[in-house]
Amino acid sequence: MSEADNQPPVITIDGPSGSGKGTIAKLLAEKLKFSLLDSGALYRLTALAALSRDIDLADEAALTKVASGLDIRFEPRDGEVAVLLEGRDVSRDIRMERVSMAASKVAAMPGVRAALLQRQRDFLKPPGLVADGRDMGTTVFPDAPVKVFLTASAEERARRRYEQLREKGVSVSLRDLLEDIRARDARDMNRAASPLVAAEDAVELDSTGVTIDGVLEKVLQLVLERIRLPGA
Numbered sequence: 001m002s003e004a005d006n007q008p009p010v011i012t013i014d015g016p017s018g019s020g021k022g023t024i025a026k027l028l029a030e031k032l033k034f035s036l037l038d039s040g041a042l043y044r045l046t047a048l049a050a051l052s053r054d055i056d057l058a059d060e061a062a063l064t065k066v067a068s069g070l071d072i073r074f075e076p077r078d079g080e081v082a083v084l085l086e087g088r089d090v091s092r093d094i095r096m097e098r099v100s101m102a103a104s105k106v107a108a109m110p111g112v113r114a115a116l117l118q119r120q121r122d123f124l125k126p127p128g129l130v131a132d133g134r135d136m137g138t139t140v141f142p143d144a145p146v147k148v149f150l151t152a153s154a155e156e157r158a159r160r161r162y163e164q165l166r167e168k169g170v171s172v173s174l175r176d177l178l179e180d181i182r183a184r185d186a187r188d189m190n191r192a193a194s195p196l197v198a199a200e201d202a203v204e205l206d207s208t209g210v211t212i213d214g215v216l217e218k219v220l221q222l223v224l225e226r227i228r229l230p231g232a
């Protein structure tokens, strides 16, 4: 999947919850006119579908079936991407804390991960792809020419989520959010299947105290060093 294979380039952005992956991936994709893969949304959709069908979150076979059969679409709407499950807009539902927790449980199952693998690779098309998640650089696109591992302290990530939810009018406690973030970090990092870990050839960026523009600038610099963009 390198440029030498004539495949469009992939930029992978992995890291823990709240490190800014989604924000940076979206801005980068817009700037480069690349497609965007929010891989976390696929795990969230699997979790949401399972919760709404009352499927036991420990039943790997049933969850794998849910993941393979997901009827989903991503549609651009008002500058955002709407996420549709069986034709219904679930963009807000998949961000609920209950779904976040369930997604991290579902994502620990090898069967579920295998069921979603090809679906993720199918997002790659010219002129290129920005893929955000936990294992984009290690498992899904191991030959990507640009790999970023984005981090920030757990306290800062909890504060960002707090602000994000407050803006949406959701009232939560900062302490609960920090606990949730730590629990999710632990589960994402310690699972056997595709754990959250930086790829050997990833560039690690700590976004603690760095503005969104500052992070974007660093990533763009890396992209320009490693990918020949048309017209550049």
Ligand SMILES: Nc1ncnc2c1ncn2[C@@H]1O[C@H](COP(=O)(O)OP(=O)(O)O)[C@@H](O)[C@H]1O
Residues within 6 Å of the ligand: 015, 016, 017, 018, 019, 020, 021, 022, 023, 024, 160, 161, 163, 164, 207, 210, 211, 212, 215
């Ligand atoms: N460098 C940054 N500085 C301050 N806030 C940020 C930064 N990057 C992202 N954010 C904010 O933090 C929140 C979580 O970011 P998001 O991109 O959803 O993280 P992730 O996809 O890694 O979970 C959002 O409200 C976003 O605007």
Ligand SMILES: Nc1ccn([C@H]2C[C@H](O)[C@@H](COP(=O)(O)OP(=O)(O)O)O2)c(=O)n1
Residues within 6 Å of the ligand: 016, 017, 018, 019, 022, 039, 040, 041, 043, 044, 100, 103, 104, 105, 107, 108, 132, 133, 134, 135, 136, 184, 188
């Ligand atoms: N490539 C991926 C993407 C997400 N996951 C898991 C890890 C998370 O707990 C859930 C939700 O991921 P998502 O990126 O949407 O979560 P955050 O926005 O970072 O909080 O899915 C994964 O295991 N592998």
